[in-house]
Amino acid sequence: MRQKIFIILCCTLTAVFLVSYFLIYIIFRSALLREIEQQQSSMQKYNETIFASYIDSFGMVPFQLVNDEEIGKSLNVEEGTALDMFRTKELLRKKFRNYLNQQLFTSNLDCRFLLYLNDDFPLSAHLDSYGLSQQVEIRTCNVYASRDVSSEEWYQRTLKTSWSPYFFLNEETGELCYARCVWNYYLKSSIEHSMGIVVIAIPQAAFLEKLTLEFAAPDSSVFLANEYGEILYSSGSAPASLLLNRTADEARHYLISSASIDDDLFLTFLTPYASIEAMVRDALLPYLLFAALTLLILVGVLYLLSRKITAPVISLAELIGSIHDTLDFDTGLLNVYHDAELQMLCQSFSELIQREHALVERLIRENHAKRAAILHALQAQINPHFLYNALDSVSWLALSKREDAIADIVSSISNLMHYSISQPDALAALGQELDNIREFIRIYQLERSSDITLSVSAPEELLSSVRIPKFTLQPLVENAVLHNPDLPSLEIVLDIRLSSGVFLITVTDDGCGADPEKLNAFLRYEETDLKVSSGFGIRNVNERLQLHYGNQSRLDYGRTESGHLTATLMIPAKQ
Numbered sequence: 001m002r003q004k005i006f007i008i009l010c011c012t013l014t015a016v017f018l019v020s021y022f023l024i025y026i027i028f029r030s031a032l033l034r035e036i037e038q039q040q041s042s043m044q045k046y047n048e049t050i051f052a053s054y055i056d057s058f059g060m061v062p063f064q065l066v067n068d069e070e071i072g073k074s075l076n077v078e079e080g081t082a083l084d085m086f087r088t089k090e091l092l093r094k095k096f097r098n099y100l101n102q103q104l105f106t107s108n109l110d111c112r113f114l115l116y117l118n119d120d121f122p123l124s125a126h127l128d129s130y131g132l133s134q135q136v137e138i139r140t141c142n143v144y145a146s147r148d149v150s151s152e153e154w155y156q157r158t159l160k161t162s163w164s165p166y167f168f169l170n171e172e173t174g175e176l177c178y179a180r181c182v183w184n185y186y187l188k189s190s191i192e193h194s195m196g197i198v199v200i201a202i203p204q205a206a207f208l209e210k211l212t213l214e215f216a217a218p219d220s221s222v223f224l225a226n227e228y229g230e231i232l233y234s235s236g237s238a239p240a241s242l243l244l245n246r247t248a249d250e251a252r253h254y255l256i257s258s259a260s261i262d263d264d265l266f267l268t269f270l271t272p273y274a275s276i277e278a279m280v281r282d283a284l285l286p287y288l289l290f291a292a293l294t295l296l297i298l299v300g301v302l303y304l305l306s307r308k309i310t311a312p313v314i315s316l317a318e319l320i321g322s323i324h325d326t327l328d329f330d331t332g333l334l335n336v337y338h339d340a341e342l343q344m345l346c347q348s349f350s351e352l353i354q355r356e357h358a359l360v361e362r363l364i365r366e367n368h369a370k371r372a373a374i375l376h377a378l379q380a381q382i383n384p385h386f387l388y389n390a391l392d393s394v395s396w397l398a399l400s401k402r403e404d405a406i407a408d409i410v411s412s413i414s415n416l417m418h419y420s421i422s423q424p425d426a427l428a429a430l431g432q433e434l435d436n437i438r439e440f441i442r443i444y445q446l447e448r449s450s451d452i453t454l455s456v457s458a459p460e461e462l463l464s465s466v467r468i469p470k471f472t473l474q475p476l477v478e479n480a481v482l483h484n485p486d487l488p489s490l491e492i493v494l495d496i497r498l499s500s501g502v503f504l505i506t507v508t509d510d511g512c513g514a515d516p517e518k519l520n521a522f523l524r525y526e527e528t529d530l531k532v533s534s535g536f537g538i539r540n541v542n543e544r545l546q547l548h549y550g551n552q553s554r555l556d557y558g559r560t561e562s563g564h565l566t567a568t569l570m571i572p573a574k575q
Contacts, residue, residue: 009302024284028283028284029276036220037255046212058180060099065198068095071186072186073186074091076187089127092143093143097113110202110203110206112201113141113198113199114132114200117145124147125145129144129148131148131152132149132154132177133172154168164263166180167264173201176203176233177199177202178199178200178202179198181195181197182197182198183195204233217272219271220275221234221235222234223236223270224267226264226266227265253272255273320349409442409446413443427467429466430463431463433473437454451488451490453492455492456494457493458495462497472569476507477492480565483511483513487510490509490511492507492509502573503570503571503572505569508564508565514565515530519538523538523539523554523557538567541569542555553569555569
């Protein structure tokens with residue numbers, strides 16, 4: 001019992017703890033996920049604004065060059081002397097430097113400004129030609145010819161996107177480059193292409209100083225990509241398919257926040273869900289440890305409580321189990337328990353023992369009374385035997401004196417006594433009951449001169465097979481004799497037959513008899529003016545039948561067609 005209660009309580013507490021921890025985990029994870037998502041979204045919008053402002057400031061240079069008439073006229077100059085070309089080159093560099101100085105002042109970026117002039121201009125032949133990875137240490141404005149870079153991929157892509165910038169990463173110098181075609185309205189119509197390409201090369205470290213990259217989780221990362229899906233900057237590692245296709249299988253493992261800046265740059269923040277799960281676990285670890293410690297303490301408390309609750313019950317059960325005889329049991333041993341429930345139980349058990357003692361004493365008294373009754377019965381058996389012997393002696397004496405009538409009377413009286421005294425509650429065959437009735441008639445005829453005839457109509461097998469209580473028919477025959485004292489002769493007819501599963505025994509005499517309706521009412525204990533000398537005869541017969549055979553048996557009175565009184569006994573065949 002103790003173990004069962006302890007296990008049930010422990011399982012209940014553990015289930016409550018696990019369910020509560022799971023719910024807290026889900027709630028905390030959802031809250032943290034929303035917080036990280038909001039933080040990433042805020043960082044994304046903030047950095048998007050910074051990028052957009054820099055792109056706008058970078059775009060001011062091409063915009064200013066479009067309307068610069070002096071630059072356009074200087075580039076329209078045909079092939080001249082070397083001095084003229086030098087002057088034109090310095091003018092272009094000076095004008096370009098002025099624009100870029102304004103940009104440098106507004107953006108406050110440490111960067112290089114390069115103008116790669118179109119080879120269609122005569123001035124291009126008098127300019128130096130360097131690649132993006134050369135002259136890196138010169139952090140100023142320079143104008144170069146494009147003949148050495150025109151075949152490079154970044155140059156070709158910039159020409160394709162002539163009206164929008166192209167961003168790329170110069171991996172050799174670690175610079176983030178902004179390239180865009182520049183135009184001028186004052187150029188000759190024979191120039192089919194742009195004036196050239198402006199390149200703004202910014203060191204990654206200098207550019208990142210202007211950004212805010214506060215990650216929501218330790219494993220969060222940010223990616224900057226151009227329109228071709230090329231990674232310009234990354235603070236972590238992620239599958240390339242995830243950056244190009246948000247519907248990839250890897251996307252379900254990350255919390256993704258991305259934005260497009262004029263469809264030229266793509267800024268993406270990634271936080272792995274595994275990192276969020278780790279943060280949730282780390283945050284809930286103190287709670288888990290505290291809850292586990294609390295659970296252990298509660299288990300210990302429950303063990304002590306279950307022991308305190310069940311120990312008295314087990315002790316009481318062992319005490320009750322040790323009882324072999326309640327007569328020798330001391331009920332004072334039950335007074336050691338102090339719990340109200342156990343006190344009530346012990347009090348009830350003490351009362352039960354007291355009732356058992358009273359019952360045992362009553363059984364002892366009844367046993368003594370039964371033994372006394374048996375002794376009386378044995379003694380009573382001695383007296384009839386003495387009477388039987390005495391009657392036998394009288395009968396032999398009468399026979400020796402040739403008094404046959406007296407001998408017959410004494411023999412009949414002996415037979416009546418033997419029938420009535422021996423096993424009075426036993427059932428007797430119909431034949432035995434009829435023999436007893438004949439003895440009664442013989443004795444009756446000695447004191448009266450009337451002639452009484454007993455006629456029996458019954459199959460022989462019924463006389464031996466049908467058994468009825470003793471003295472069932474004798475009172476009915478006796479009533480027929482006693483209620484017709486003045487008749488010189490009386491015929492009593494007993495008819496015994498089986499009909500529809502019921503034994504029907506009718507007793508009919510040829511006397512006048514009483515009113516059968518009143519007799520039946522008398523049997524039902526109804527009020528009637530019938531005068532009877534003793535009410536126990538026929539009622540006794542009726543009640544004994546119902547006690548032996550149930551309500552299906554009864555005594556009923558009626559009249560025959562000739563008007564004679566008839567008593568009918570109904571006894572079920574299945575007894």
